[in-house]
Amino acid sequence: MAGASYGETTDQPAFAARFDLDEAAANSRSFRKMCSEWKKNFQLDEESESPAAA
Numbered sequence: 001m002a003g004a005s006y007g008e009t010t011d012q013p014a015f016a017a018r019f020d021l022d023e024a025a026a027n028s029r030s031f032r033k034m035c036s037e038w039k040k041n042f043q044l045d046e047e048s049e050s051p052a053a054a
């Protein structure tokens with residue numbers, strides 16, 4: 001929709017559904033850092049290397 005404004009409550013679910021966590025991790029050093037910090041701070045299992053499982 002050209003010219004339409006972003007509405008968080010209406011647009012966020014569609015954005016989240018399309019967001020690929022593995023692709024983000026492969027292409028973004030800051031995203032990998034964020035996942036690493038989550039694992040440290042929330043003591044998540046390390047058995048899965050995929051950020052999608054975190």
